[in-house]
Amino acid sequence: MDGHSTYVPKSGFARWLESRLPILGLAHSSFVSYPTPRNLNYFWTFGAILSVMLAVQIITGVILAMHYVPDSKLAFDSIEHIMRDVNYGWLIRYLHTNGASFFFLAVYLHIFRGIYYGSYKAPREVLWILGMIIYVLMMATAFMGYVLPWGQMSFAGATVITNLFTAIPLVGTGIAHWLWGGYAVGDPTLNRFFALHYLLPFMIVGVVVLHVWALHVVGQNNPDGVDVKDVKRDTVPFTPYATVKDMFVVCVFFVIYAWFVFFIPNYLLDADNYNPANPLVTPAHIVPEWYLLPFYAILRAIPNKLIGVLALAAAIGLLVLLPWLDTSPVRSGKYRPMFRFFFWLFVICCVGLGYLGSQEVSASATLVARILTLGYFGFLLVVLPVLGLVEKTRPVPTSIADAVLPKGAAAAE
Amino acid sequence: MRTSMAVAPPTAKWDARPRQRSRLLGKAARSTRERTGVHLSHAETIQPSRRDFLFLATGAVAAVGAASVVWPLIDQMNPDAGTLALSSIEVDLSPIAEGQIVTVKWRGGPVFVRHRTKKEIETAEATPLSELKDPQTDQERVQKPEWLIVVGVCTHLGCVPLGHEGQYEGWKCPCHGSVYDTSGRIRQGPAPLNLAVPEYKFLTPTRVKIG
Numbered sequence: 001m002d003g004h005s006t007y008v009p010k011s012g013f014a015r016w017l018e019s020r021l022p023i024l025g026l027a028h029s030s031f032v033s034y035p036t037p038r039n040l041n042y043f044w045t046f047g048a049i050l051s052v053m054l055a056v057q058i059i060t061g062v063i064l065a066m067h068y069v070p071d072s073k074l075a076f077d078s079i080e081h082i083m084r085d086v087n088y089g090w091l092i093r094y095l096h097t098n099g100a101s102f103f104f105l106a107v108y109l110h111i112f113r114g115i116y117y118g119s120y121k122a123p124r125e126v127l128w129i130l131g132m133i134i135y136v137l138m139m140a141t142a143f144m145g146y147v148l149p150w151g152q153m154s155f156a157g158a159t160v161i162t163n164l165f166t167a168i169p170l171v172g173t174g175i176a177h178w179l180w181g182g183y184a185v186g187d188p189t190l191n192r193f194f195a196l197h198y199l200l201p202f203m204i205v206g207v208v209v210l211h212v213w214a215l216h217v218v219g220q221n222n223p224d225g226v227d228v229k230d231v232k233r234d235t236v237p238f239t240p241y242a243t244v245k246d247m248f249v250v251c252v253f254f255v256i257y258a259w260f261v262f263f264i265p266n267y268l269l270d271a272d273n274y275n276p277a278n279p280l281v282t283p284a285h286i287v288p289e290w291y292l293l294p295f296y297a298i299l300r301a302i303p304n305k306l307i308g309v310l311a312l313a314a315a316i317g318l319l320v321l322l323p324w325l326d327t328s329p330v331r332s333g334k335y336r337p338m339f340r341f342f343f344w345l346f347v348i349c350c351v352g353l354g355y356l357g358s359q360e361v362s363a364s365a366t367l368v369a370r371i372l373t374l375g376y377f378g379f380l381l382v383v384l385p386v387l388g389l390v391e392k393t394r395p396v397p398t399s400i401a402d403a404v405l406p407k408g409a410a411a412a413e
Numbered sequence: 414m415r416t417s418m419a420v421a422p423p424t425a426k427w428d429a430r431p432r433q434r435s436r437l438l439g440k441a442a443r444s445t446r447e448r449t450g451v452h453l454s455h456a457e458t459i460q461p462s463r464r465d466f467l468f469l470a471t472g473a474v475a476a477v478g479a480a481s482v483v484w485p486l487i488d489q490m491n492p493d494a495g496t497l498a499l500s501s502i503e504v505d506l507s508p509i510a511e512g513q514i515v516t517v518k519w520r521g522g523p524v525f526v527r528h529r530t531k532k533e534i535e536t537a538e539a540t541p542l543s544e545l546k547d548p549q550t551d552q553e554r555v556q557k558p559e560w561l562i563v564v565g566v567c568t569h570l571g572c573v574p575l576g577h578e579g580q581y582e583g584w585k586c587p588c589h590g591s592v593y594d595t596s597g598r599i600r601q602g603p604a605p606l607n608l609a610v611p612e613y614k615f616l617t618p619t620r621v622k623i624g
Binding site: 156178181192281283 | 500587603
């Protein structure tokens with residue numbers, strides 16, 4: 001699926017530049033003439049939303065860094081200074097904190113889309129792995145960003161997450177001291193988290209470039225999961241078709257985002273984090289941000305420390321192996337009735353674990369969390385490999401055009 | 414790679430040797446042989462060229478150099494001299510009433526100093542080791558039975574447990590529900606180990622130095 005450029009430089013300057021650095025041609029073949037499958041639905045717009053959210057986070061983040069002080073004695077006050085004194089500081093901070101949540105909302109829909117339509121299957125394995133690297137970098141960035149306000153939840157969160165490493169036999173405690181730069185989370189920890197929180201988004205940008213590159217080599221998957229056979233019949237050019245659709249969806253997404261920013265800016269934050277960090281007291285009920293709750297629930301569901309931490313790591317790590325865990329030759333869930341049933345069970349497991357992660361520990365909640373944890377791993381390790389062998393799939397259309405165009409039109413075109 | 418070079422006489426000066434004869438670049442030499450059918454004698458294949466020598470020597474310098482620079486880059490993140498210098502505190506025990514737990518800050522984190530009651534000491538001492546996840550007698554964990562001094566960090570994921578709570582009236586961690594007894598030993602929940610006992614010594618009967 002070549003996006004071979006039909007770009008012809010029009011002005012003299014464009015010709016001059018193109019013969020020295022063919023950047024205009026690259027942009028043209030990537031975002032103008034690039035062929036996109038004509039059957040793409042709205043779930044294929046999250047790439048654009050994510051790109052925009054990454055830009056929003058970097059712009060607001062760089063601005064916040066101009067007013068924020070990464071010192072354990074000053075950090076909390078500097079956030080209040082941003083909120084009260086800096087011109088539009090409240091707006092920029094609320095855009096950034098809520099932006100993180102909306103970034104994750106979009107990435108989860110993007111990932112579930114990938115799973116439902118089998119977007120990770122050959123030849124898109126590297127594309128999928130790059131996406132998972134971005135996801136892990138996002139979690140690391142979000143975690144370190146959450147520590148920066150140096151409230152009670154920041155401190156407890158930093159303590160719990162860095163203590164995950166103490167589960168490693170022999171060297172675990174040494175690694176934790178190394179991460180902290182002390183014997184507990186403290187000033188050195190805050191300072192280095194700030195440095196890394198500033199660095200990682202730019203690493204994300206780098207991997208996004210690779211992600212888009214890999215996408216443009218293998219081409220987009222589509223709801224029917226069949227390859228493009230005839231570029232003329234099966235695809236439409238990126239501009240205007242995908243461009244306009246993406247812009248429209250970004251606007252809708254921003255309406256919801258703005259509603260949070262302006263009307264319920266603290267809905268996704270924790271009241272406890274408006275208390276300054278106190279290393280001698282842990283809040284009675286600590287919870288991570290919503291986007292990490294399913295993994296937190298898996299950690300809590302397992303009574304053994306080391307196994308709990310390993311399960312947490314495996315819950316993320318196994319997603320990387322999806323291209324090899326899913327043995328079915330049919331890509332799209334549209335033609336896999338049994339897969340569809342289990343997919344929605346998997347979604348229920350993820351959402352259920354997220355809910356339980358936000359609740360206090362109780363015997364019944366732990367039992368349900370264990371069942372859902374089994375469901376989560378069962379889907380990845382048992383259902384996906386076995387379904388490929390036993391499932392009777394529905395017939396897949398011969399081409400994208402046959403799938404979406406009226407019979408006569410497809411033949412006539 | 415030219416075949417003509419591979420058949421140079423073995424008596425030629427070593428620095429004039431073509432590089433495909435070296436052992437270092439043996440793979441290239443092998444592929445040359447496979448392509449050309451020319452076989453080099455043993456003596457020829459192990460003669461290094463000047464370029465091979467430079468490759469090995471600079472490679473070794475680069476490897477040692479990289480390794481010696483990496484360590485400072487890693488080690489700078491470990492606790493610094495200022496942090497290490499602050500690693501001991503003194504605590505006055507006289508205001509701590511029987512039954513009271515006082516939390517003091519040591520090395521950036523909490524230490525519990527618990528003035529245990531008779532009953533608390535008795536239950537701690539009477540607990541059979543078979544009931545413990547991390548078996549330790551109460552005597553091993555205290556210097557004087559009425560004073561229990563433990564690091565106030567849950568051995569699961571580092572939260573600060575709450576005193577006088579849980580089934581054993583020792584501590585209970587609010588994060589993931591680990592329960593400790595009046596000796597600070599783990600009894601229930603995901604934590605694997607007892608609350609750590611820091612190094613400490615009694616300077617006077619009412620003054621203790623921790624660290």
